[in-house]
Amino acid sequence: MSYNEKYMRKAIALSIRNIDNGGGPFGALVVKDGEIIAVGTNRVTKQHDPTAHAEVVAIRKAARKLGTFDLSGCEIYTSCEPCPMCLGAIYWARLDCLYYGNTKEDAKQIGFDDSFIYDEIKMASELRKIKTVQCLSDEAITAFEKWQAKEDKTAY
């Protein structure tokens, strides 16, 4: 697999068209073996879904289509550098490569929080803007003990 400009142009075209469709200026697609498996655009406001970023939408659709949560062997093209949520999704999906157009600084310039969230995630939780408290850790750990003891589990 290697970079193909036509997929990047397609992701950019999706990002532009999505503005006219009432969404944010973001588009993405997942490619495997020279075939587009799924495309996604930002549908946060239209679908009342704060997680409906272009990359997450494309990844969810691609995984459903291929019948696996593991997108090893696939690449993602996205019109903008992924935010931490989308980058996390890219890691969990085990995508091989990531190609992007605009940067998180570009996104900040037009009012999106990507850069802010990157800064927050790097901080210790007690320094973040969102109040974060650990509680009942002695009870919560029982789920992990049960998981470890289970023999027929599907690991991932």
Added chain:
Amino acid sequence: MSYNEKYMRKAIALSIRNIDNGGGPFGALVVKDGEIIAVGTNRVTKQHDPTAHAEVVAIRKAARKLGTFDLSGCEIYTSCEPCPMCLGAIYWARLDCLYYGNTKEDAKQIGFDDSFIYDEIKMASELRKIKTVQCLSDEAITAFEKWQAKEDKTAY
């Protein structure tokens, strides 16, 4: 709003029950004004969706139920410290508070990649394990220019 142990116990109960339901050992719920708006469990393997972590599932359901992508005024209780994907989703959803049980180090102990992904996200993209390349930035920026020029957009 303030911390209520019963919600944390409920998130933990969800995480334990989810193991018997064929999912990972994670549960979460979104609370507003003393009412549980939505619950979520990890359905990654069952639904072939790498983004179906307990927090993302609970946030998506809560946003759909309330008819808005903006969950200001809501709190999230989760049986384990959110991974970067879920923490990003929590910021985008503008949740007020985050309560968690197990830590990302606990998750690492039982084989989950949360801690690894935190390490990756903090790195410059050229140092990360996933190959990351910026391309066609001069073309990609046209979407952002169009977004800025649009007058009747729904910002978020």
